[in-house]
Amino acid sequence: MNMPKLSKSARRFKTALAEQGHEIDVVALSDSTRTAQDDVMKPLSLLLTLMLAGAVSGDDSLPAIDDLAWLTGCWAADGAELGNTEQWMAPAGGSMLGMARVVRDGRMVAYEFTRIVTTDDGLVFIASPSGQETAEFALKQLRDKIVTFENPDHDFPQRIIYRMVDSNNLQGRIEGVTSDGEAHIEFPLSRIACDKS
Numbered sequence: 001m002n003m004p005k006l007s008k009s010a011r012r013f014k015t016a017l018a019e020q021g022h023e024i025d026v027v028a029l030s031d032s033t034r035t036a037q038d039d040v041m042k043p044l045s046l047l048l049t050l051m052l053a054g055a056v057s058g059d060d061s062l063p064a065i066d067d068l069a070w071l072t073g074c075w076a077a078d079g080a081e082l083g084n085t086e087q088w089m090a091p092a093g094g095s096m097l098g099m100a101r102v103v104r105d106g107r108m109v110a111y112e113f114t115r116i117v118t119t120d121d122g123l124v125f126i127a128s129p130s131g132q133e134t135a136e137f138a139l140k141q142l143r144d145k146i147v148t149f150e151n152p153d154h155d156f157p158q159r160i161i162y163r164m165v166d167s168n169n170l171q172g173r174i175e176g177v178t179s180d181g182e183a184h185i186e187f188p189l190s191r192i193a194c195d196k197s
Contacts, residue, residue: 171186
């Protein structure tokens with residue numbers, strides 16, 4: 001059977017879907033068939049276009065808490081005194097729970113309880129550091145095992161960033177604007193057994 005060629009717009013549409021990983025068969029109708037079925041096909045074509053518009057433009061769904069499972073585990077601060085650790089529980093119930101401790105000269109001098117929770121607006125990082133008020137940071141970006149949470153109204157930091165360097169190394173970073181200008185603090189962390197934290 002000799003099939004007519006697809007129009008340019010139909011080829012572009014099919015190519016865009018293929019680039020997004022979607023496979024569809026587009027059948028070109030001959031001119032005589034097209035005129036006979038126009039009244040039926042126009043509404044169906046419009047409906048198909050609207051249904052697939054999301055597939056062409058990409059997945060608009062919000063990142064899920066399971067997308068942060070790579071944070072799970074116990075992490076020791078590189079080059080710091082024993083006991084300087086951060087720990088994250090595995091995702092469950094739409095959340096991850098974390099805690100951190102800072103030790104100097106054998107004494108705990110600071111701690112922080114953290115949560116990453118799923119909300120209607122996306123993931124939110126909630127930090128409750130010792131001696132400070134609880135603050136919330138909304139997910140700004142998550143890609144390639146790098147996550148950024150942001151709260152532009154917070155004093156310092158305004159951004160909290162985690163980057164998985166490899167399976168045993170995690171880079172934490174806080175950054176933002178202070179009275180002295182832009183500032184950041186890096187927290188290189190190495191995976192440890194949780195009974196060693």
